[in-house]
Amino acid sequence: MSRETVEAAVSAAEKLNDTLNAFLFIDGEGAIKRAENSAGPLAGSPVAIKDNLCVIGMQTSCGSRILGDYHPPYNATVIQRLIDAGAIIIGKTNCDEFAMGSSNENSAFGPVSNPWDVTRVSGGSSGGSAAAVAAGIVPFALGSDTGGSVRQPASLCGVLGLKPTYGRNSRYGLVAFASSLDQVGVFARDVSDVARVLGVIAGRDPHDATTADTPVPNYLEYLTEDLKGLRIGFPPALFGKGLDEEVGKSVKDVVDVYRELGAEIVNIELPHAGYAIAVYYIIATAEASANLARFDGVRYGFRAEDAPELRQMYRKTREEGFGAEVKRRIMLGTYVLSAGYYDAYYRKAQQVRTLIKNDFLDAFKQCDAIITPTSPTPAFALGEKVDDPLAMYLNDIYTVTANLAGIPGLSVPCGLSSSRLPIGFQLLGPYWSEPTLLKLAHGYLEARPFTDRPPVRA
């Protein structure tokens, strides 16, 4: 049985790749062979992995020329746990270069198309994983979420996307972008699959000091719990200017559904949410400029030719190896950390980060979870925002706060726009509240199942 499932996934991945460009590498033969005798809670389940997570025997390009066909010598901890649970990795998915982007157009290997409309973006940066799940190639996939890179593409592609609490999953073997924000996340079409996969990959890892000892519950047990008495925070200020009308209406309808299901809706305020993008683009670029210093053409990856002197080799390698958005962010990060500016930018941003975190701690005194849109608009057209970095950054306005505060967030599909593009809503909860978020998603989808399927599918 599992062999047939994996064969079908591999052949769908290969067949749809001309249209979607969701995969950068497909290990058809290997996957089918591994499916022969797999055992465990995820036995024989095909899974796709974002190409910034290390898997032995496969490339890890991070969507970048500077790594190209780099083959890591070890498995990321989350990968090892998936393999031990019997999951079958069929390939590596396309993404924005080093996970920097909201449209997958920053991949050195071309953008991913949205299965709902191939002229539109899949979202990013984990666009390939989102598209692979939406198109039905695999039941679930892994991505990484630094400012919304799992939740936003999940929303744009009409699937579930979870960013767990910071420290819930190991980052060992996830190529670092912004270490205080990065977290491995899960895409799936069913809430039960999100719960199953999270249960497998979560938990303390000696290789990542930021993973927590907090026990990993059996997430599946919570799904069917009653929503009666749960308090859902509704921030009216986040439903104002800049939000697409259809998206706003759709998410407000979700609030009504929760009310019908017995939840209590509480108006809340997040006074500093409007500053989140500014804080994020200081902290994320600062951390990125340090993390990406390792790509210098010495130990792995690409090295530029015709550079007879060492410093020249570094510069040429990075100039030729990195794409425009990565260079722009390295420059920004270097600038905000440079002598004389550290206090004005980085320290200031970390202080406002504290205020944003405190906003959430205050809000969660009044509610068990918060509902917002995931993305201000449905999927936009390929090329539409590519020359306008700041406009692109504003796509993350609803998602970055969770990374800054370290809290979990889950995007859930809640219908289609008039142009038949998926709309998603986001649930945010206190630290370690993944059971509550999954239960809320399950309750909503039981009441309003999302049964539409994209035109491009397996």
Next chain:
Amino acid sequence: MVSGQCDTRQAAATEVFENGDESIEAKETARLKSEIRATRPAASTSNTSEDHLMPIKESDIEKVAQLAHLELAPEELKVFGPQIVEIVSYVEQLNELDTTNVEPAIGGFTPEGAATNSERNDQLVPSLGQQTALAEAPDAAAGHFRVPKVL
């Protein structure tokens, strides 16, 4: 008042980079301005100090590129310069907030801010080994990473 501050900054930006393609720049600046206005929260204090607003010059951008080990082409400098100025001017909205007694969110390991216990037994564990460590190097020789001459 807030957007006024922003306009001054952007005017300076376009002046510095006026040798670029003006029509594209003007269009982009206009669009960014409206986006910035649309998303900028209302000022919560009147403390919109101009202290940090030093104009970024092309020579600053070159210096940053040097620090970052990037050898930017002149065309890239022309594009990146104004974009970085716009983004920096956007993030300066944080100056509206008084953070005098606010602790920066640095140093906590768990989400709650507590330090995680990273102690382990002092035991030898296998490492990658020389062969594996060198396997992906663009230029390995005699058990080392070979690089161009330093001096």
